[in-house]
Amino acid sequence: MSIVNCQLSIVxxxxxxLDIMSDIPFSLDQLRILKAIxxxxxxxxxxxxxxxxxxxxxxxxxxxERQLSVPLFDRGGxxxxxxxxxxxxxxxxxxxxxxxxxxxxxxxDLQNLQGGTLIVGASQTxxxxxxxxxxxxxxxxxxxxxxxxxxxxxxxxxxxxANGQVDLxxxxxxxxxxxxxxxxxIPYAEDELALILPPxxxxxxxxxxxxxxxxxxxxxxxxxxxxxxxxxxxxxxRCEINTAELKIGMELNSIEAIKNAVQxxxxxAFVSVTAIEKELKMGILHRAHIEGIKINRTLSVIVNYxxxxxxxxxxxxxxxxxxxxxxxxxxxxxRLSAENKEYLDKNVEIKDS
Amino acid sequence: MSIVNCQLSIVxxxxxxLDIMSDIPFSLDQLRILKAIxxxxxxxxxxxxxxxxxxxxxxxxxxxERQLSVPLFDRGGxxxxxxxxxxxxxxxxxxxxxxxxxxxxxxxDLQNLQGGTLIVGASQTxxxxxxxxxxxxxxxxxxxxxxxxxxxxxxxxxxxxANGQVDLxxxxxxxxxxxxxxxxxIPYAEDELALILPPxxxxxxxxxxxxxxxxxxxxxxxxxxxxxxxxxxxxxxRCEINTAELKIGMELNSIEAIKNAVQxxxxxAFVSVTAIEKELKMGILHRAHIEGIKINRTLSVIVNYxxxxxxxxxxxxxxxxxxxxxxxxxxxxxRLSAENKEYLDKNVEIKDS
DNA sequence: GAATAAATATATAACAAATACTTATTTTAT
DNA sequence: ATAAAATAAGTATTTGTTATATATTTATTC
Numbered sequence: 001m002s003i004v005n006c007q008l009s010i011v012x013x014x015x016x017x018l019d020i021m022s023d024i025p026f027s028l029d030q031l032r033i034l035k036a037i038x039x040x041x042x043x044x045x046x047x048x049x050x051x052x053x054x055x056x057x058x059x060x061x062x063x064x065e066r067q068l069s070v071p072l073f074d075r076g077g078x079x080x081x082x083x084x085x086x087x088x089x090x091x092x093x094x095x096x097x098x099x100x101x102x103x104x105x106x107x108x109d110l111q112n113l114q115g116g117t118l119i120v121g122a123s124q125t126x127x128x129x130x131x132x133x134x135x136x137x138x139x140x141x142x143x144x145x146x147x148x149x150x151x152x153x154x155x156x157x158x159x160x161x162a163n164g165q166v167d168l169x170x171x172x173x174x175x176x177x178x179x180x181x182x183x184x185x186i187p188y189a190e191d192e193l194a195l196i197l198p199p200x201x202x203x204x205x206x207x208x209x210x211x212x213x214x215x216x217x218x219x220x221x222x223x224x225x226x227x228x229x230x231x232x233x234x235x236x237x238r239c240e241i242n243t244a245e246l247k248i249g250m251e252l253n254s255i256e257a258i259k260n261a262v263q264x265x266x267x268x269a270f271v272s273v274t275a276i277e278k279e280l281k282m283g284i285l286h287r288a289h290i291e292g293i294k295i296n297r298t299l300s301v302i303v304n305y306x307x308x309x310x311x312x313x314x315x316x317x318x319x320x321x322x323x324x325x326x327x328x329x330x331x332x333x334x335r336l337s338a339e340n341k342e343y344l345d346k347n348v349e350i351k352d353s
Numbered sequence: 354m355s356i357v358n359c360q361l362s363i364v365x366x367x368x369x370x371l372d373i374m375s376d377i378p379f380s381l382d383q384l385r386i387l388k389a390i391x392x393x394x395x396x397x398x399x400x401x402x403x404x405x406x407x408x409x410x411x412x413x414x415x416x417x418e419r420q421l422s423v424p425l426f427d428r429g430g431x432x433x434x435x436x437x438x439x440x441x442x443x444x445x446x447x448x449x450x451x452x453x454x455x456x457x458x459x460x461x462d463l464q465n466l467q468g469g470t471l472i473v474g475a476s477q478t479x480x481x482x483x484x485x486x487x488x489x490x491x492x493x494x495x496x497x498x499x500x501x502x503x504x505x506x507x508x509x510x511x512x513x514x515a516n517g518q519v520d521l522x523x524x525x526x527x528x529x530x531x532x533x534x535x536x537x538x539i540p541y542a543e544d545e546l547a548l549i550l551p552p553x554x555x556x557x558x559x560x561x562x563x564x565x566x567x568x569x570x571x572x573x574x575x576x577x578x579x580x581x582x583x584x585x586x587x588x589x590x591r592c593e594i595n596t597a598e599l600k601i602g603m604e605l606n607s608i609e610a611i612k613n614a615v616q617x618x619x620x621x622a623f624v625s626v627t628a629i630e631k632e633l634k635m636g637i638l639h640r641a642h643i644e645g646i647k648i649n650r651t652l653s654v655i656v657n658y659x660x661x662x663x664x665x666x667x668x669x670x671x672x673x674x675x676x677x678x679x680x681x682x683x684x685x686x687x688r689l690s691a692e693n694k695e696y697l698d699k700n701v702e703i704k705d706s
Numbered sequence: 707g708a709a710t711a712a713a714t715a716t717a718t719a720a721c722a723a724a725t726a727c728t729t730a731t732t733t734t735a736t
Numbered sequence: 737a738t739a740a741a742a743t744a745a746g747t748a749t750t751t752g753t754t755a756t757a758t759a760t761t762t763a764t765t766c
Contacts, residue, residue, distance in 0.1 A: 024381050024385075024450070024453045024454070024457065025457065026453075026456075027380065027381060028377050028380060028381060029726095032377075042739095042740070042741090043740070043741060043742095044739085044740060044741080052726095052727070052728090053727070053728060053729080054740080054741070054742095055727080055728075055729085055741085055742075055743080055744095056726070056727055056728080057741095058741060058742060058743085059726075059727085059742095059743095060726080062742085063725095063726095068460055069464075070460060070463070070464060071661045073661075074517065074659075074660045074661050075734090075741075075742090079740085080740090080741085081517060083661045083663070084463065084469055084470065084663050085460055085463050085464075088459055088460060088463060088469075089456065089460060092452070092455070092456035092459060093456070095452060096449060096452050096453060096456065097377070099445070099448060099449050099452060100377045100379075100449060101377070102445070103379075103442065103445035103446075103449065104377065104378060104421075106441055106445065107421055107423060107438055107441055107442060110423070110437060110438050110441060111423075382751095395714090395715070395716090396715070396716060397714080397715060397716080405751095405752070405753090406752070406753060406754075407715080407716075407717095408716085408717075408718080408719095408752085408753075408754085409751075409752055409753080410716095411716060411717060411718090412717090412718095412751080412752085413751085415717085416751095428716075428717095428759095433715085433716085659735095
């Protein structure tokens, strides 16, 4: 007789279903705390920014470190510095948080535009002079959707769209090359850059000016990184004007500041025609027309190919933009070039109400 | 209402976090519960599969529904049926959970040296002639850790270690005094400086040369800030040789350039013996031995006392360095002096494989 | 085939355990 | 001396538990 010794070993429960139900050794709150510390540079300030006490932060981070059995910060210094593991977790945490936020908005959308948030990005010029009108129209149609406008550089705006922090953006320059395959770029209007002078400037008396006059002026540019600068270099270069030889006065970082400077007689500047509507009407700025030269740039909407597109974003692109691609609304904006118009027609279904 | 967020400061693009933390109305646990219910088809069985009681599940789902203000299940029937919103949240939840698990794996990998980065600093000589071999060995053992080598002056390298920009460094000179309490300095080998001459130089014929011969030579030094210069001044000064009286030819900033210059008959130079291994073998440089003089310097590893030491740094110090502290590997390097050897033994546990 | 009992699933209530937060204080590094 | 983080002790909140109620389906019975 043999005795069958059938010993049932005790297996931890989490080994039963290996695939999905393993415990996750951190919480969303902990990730948010980690991010806050990284952003603010110290436990104390992170605590303030999250409206909790400092020990709460310390304890949560200690728990997190214990759960992961990895130190996340270099203690000791006055300011907390992330270790390599900390940086890694932060990078993933940001992804996770973004995905969670996307989730929230997707669910809000399900309530059929009765709520939710639309975040629109823009560069300086479009953000200041064009988008307020667009957002106004959108808000009239969808009063329950709250709209945020975030004005940043073209580069930063593009990244924000790529990362899903912004639903869509309107920019006037080139999308960074590393993002060109990630983003959908829909050209929708042409913006013209105008040369503005003080009304009492000698050149303002003449009807049109010529290429050579440009070398005599004192320019007030936006900082050299700006899109307007790049467009100018490109277009003027094509007209055989050496932008390097143009005299540069002070560099300002706001279009309003530039307008004021020109108006005060401090020099000339190139700015979008959308930005000087009022000033031209009031006669406090003069727009000079240069013989044979017209400086255009294409304004484009960018959205993220792969990400979930909210109902609100969809509505913005399909219902609001078309109103602004004709010159009825923004008379200064040019009609689209033929090929761009075709692209727009193909890609944006016009659902007029 | 629109919020114009116009921030002009320049921020690295990876920090582009535009949305300041908004609360996330669900927890990872809730997502896991949702998934369990979807998988199992009922609250009860989900509770069983998660080893909690059934009311716990009910309550969590109720909370979740309240937080999102959306019903997630069609109640009533025997089996809980997901609503539209429930399905959407489930789909996102699975993505989020997957991303969280990926995060865990990435961090575990970092712990197991299956990832991460090790940044090693070095001065010119060690960086050029010694570290490539060390890094090669490290890379063989830990192929998934990417290693960076940063070659700078001793001073700059020391600061980089102090600031945590570099995990560890190998230097041949003195750590700046203000950092001597911050850094752990582990001597691990002695490097000898040799006087090199063109093979056809008259002094090269003689077996050994004497102190006085040094005054007749034309020296090609590294720039005056370099460690080698300081060591030379110190050691030769001790031997009653006035370095100020030595004739200086051109100053070069690369050891390879100096070797070439000497080889071409442009003068003599002091360089590390580790740098001329090949040239001596090939007979294109002559090493002169000076009677009664031996110029040594201690090569040391420096690490930051107080900072968290990454697994990779630990492995480098404990597994790679010992191989290079004996003359088996770098025959030119001298054995450590007795006291230094003792220090090394005390501080570096040799885990030979 | 309607009424009723049994079975199963979810909800609620009351209470217990665990977790997280707070204030006050100490330690540490600048 | 100062500012930041860690620690300690007490409190509040959250989350879980058991026990029980309610609802819905299924089975049984007349």
